[in-house]
Amino acid sequence: MExxxxxxxxxIPLGFFFWGPALVVLTLLLSWLWARSLRVDRALESDFNGFxxxxxxxxxxxxxxxxxxxxxxxxxxxxxxFALVYAVVGALxxxxxxxxxxxxxxxxxxxxxxxxxxxxxxxxxxxxxRLLDRYPKVEDGTVAFxxxxxxxxxxxxxxxFVGAIAAYYLAFKPIAA
Numbered sequence: 001m002e003x004x005x006x007x008x009x010x011x012i013p014l015g016f017f018f019w020g021p022a023l024v025v026l027t028l029l030l031s032w033l034w035a036r037s038l039r040v041d042r043a044l045e046s047d048f049n050g051f052x053x054x055x056x057x058x059x060x061x062x063x064x065x066x067x068x069x070x071x072x073x074x075x076x077x078x079x080x081x082f083a084l085v086y087a088v089v090g091a092l093x094x095x096x097x098x099x100x101x102x103x104x105x106x107x108x109x110x111x112x113x114x115x116x117x118x119x120x121x122x123x124x125x126x127x128x129x130r131l132l133d134r135y136p137k138v139e140d141g142t143v144a145f146x147x148x149x150x151x152x153x154x155x156x157x158x159x160x161f162v163g164a165i166a167a168y169y170l171a172f173k174p175i176a177a
Contacts, residue, residue: 012092012095012096012099014172016092017093017096017167017168017172020093020164021089021165021168023085024086024114027085027086038074040071042079044146044150045079045124050148051146051150052147053138056131057138060131060132060136071132072132076125079125080122080125083121086117087116090111090112090113090114090115090116090117090160091111093107093111094111096111097110097111100171106170111163112156113159114156114164115160117155118157123149127142127146130142
């Protein structure tokens with residue numbers, strides 16, 4: 001068998017740099033569609049400005065007990081799975097680029113957005129689950145924790161998309177040369 005060049009490691013194949021981000025986009029679209037079909041608005045999880053205790057109380061009271069139960073028992077576990085998917089894809093981007101000879105800081109700039117954004121999403125989901133479990137008693141500390149991780153998640157996930165495009169370029173760059 002012929003030895004592969006150093007920029008073609010077999011552990012993380014070259015096609016992953018296309019199909020990994022494609023999987024993230026597909027699961028993102030499917031999670032949005034599923035949330036719409038459940039008729040549960042994910043207003044807290046997409047608020048760039050953060051949210052307050054009053055925002056949480058108002059939204060949860062508008063949901064009613066049935067939609068709060070759907071949000072807690074169906075939507076949050078699915079969102080947790082999605083967060084783990086894009087965190088793993090981010091970690092594999094970091095590993096794949098570093099195996100191709102790029103420095104760790106370059107690899108982390110490309111895949112770290114999704115890796116750390118996914119971990120922030122997991123923390124946010126646990127905090128929102130805690131808020132839902134303890135409703136109507138809403139604690140300021142839990143709201144601040146969830147709001148902070150929501151904002152951080154949104155920024156890191158957005159940077160993750162830019163990083164995935166850069167990783168795609170860097171992974172295929174040796175072929176073009």
